[in-house]
Amino acid sequence: MSELNKIALQILSNGKGILAADESNGTMTKRLDAVNIPSTEENRLFFRQTLFSSESMKDCIGGVILYDETINQLSSSNKTIPAMISETGAVPGIKVDTGAKILANSPEEKITEGLDGLRERLKKYYELGARFTKWRGVYNISKKYPSKLAIHTNAHALARYSALAQESGMVPIVEPEVLMDGDHSAEDCLNKTSKVIEKCFEDLILNKVDLTGIILKPNMILAGNQSKNKISNEEVSLKTIECLKKSVPSEVPGIAFLSGGQSEIEATENLNLINKNNNTNFIMTYSYGRALQQSALKFWSKDIKDIKGTQNVFNHRAKMCSLAAQGKWSNELENK
Ligand code: 13P
Secondary structure (H helix, E strand, O other): OOHHHHHHHHHHOOOOEEEEOOOOHHHHHHHHHHOOOOOOHHHHHHHHHHHHOOOOHHHHEEEEEEOHHHHOOEOOOOOEHHHHHHHOOOEEEEEOOOOEEEEOOEEEEEEEOOOOOHHHHHHHHHHOOOOEEEEEEEEOOOOOOOOHHHHHHHHHHHHHHHHHHHHOOOEEEEEEEEOOOOOOOHHHHHHHHHHHHHHHHHHHHHOOOOHHHOEEOOOOOOOOOOOOOOOOHHHHHHHHHHHHHHHOOOOOOEEEEOOOOOOHHHHHHHHHHHHHHOOOOOEEEEEEOHHHHHHHHHHHHHOOOOHHHHHHHHHHHHHHHHHHOOOOOOHHHHHO
């Protein structure tokens, strides 16, 4: 078993998943503005270290994705943030792309940047304690999108990033996110997501990436958020499995879904059904940002000194996600 494969399994096994706490300062400011908390460096750290020191880290969180600001911060007990995370048994990770920019010659689409100087940045992050990385490609969906150009350019970037991450001894999370915005059908989402993922693997293989040492982070297969033809949670799970079965090579150890704007309960229920119906060899778990943090953030904003109370809310959510990652969640458990 390669070292990279071991890291991937440490992150994903035993009902654990990933806490995506790598919101850029811009995104984090939006999240904090929404609950009327000033987005200062201190507040961003305070909220995040409240989560990282929660009880549920030990059993439910296998990895935490950090943003550049956070990986360089010290906790209030004067520990580095990666050290604080490692002590819980979770693996510290880092977002290494520098954001999605307008794609030249297709201005309604995006290309994710960050390849220049990446080898040097990766070396620095490894020294700071990171053992896995994240890069997110983002795709609009409509009749004409994603274009072939967006599919090709983002796959190229994801593959070059992945090769560099593995060269530095870190597991790359490959995140091609087909957005849920729009009035498209679930069938469209299935077809387009499959194309996007298949192209990613074509380029990963071309770049000689070790597929046993990556984690795929895709969207679930959903009808667009403006669509009149929503499908049931059961259908979401079946279509998601169908998509991954045909587009992901079997060497990949695991798949960790993004929540993508689903509510906490929706993201939990869909993951639970995916695991109940999982007839593949892939571990299927979570790499949630909003669907792990939303309630905790709301609670915290009412009294930012209430660390225990905030942690209780987070622990509950993490526990529910962990049960869903094992197909053992049920709605009744939400109110216990
Ligand atoms: P959400 O779960 O909020 O979609 O965030 C996951 C993530 O890391 C997006 O890049």
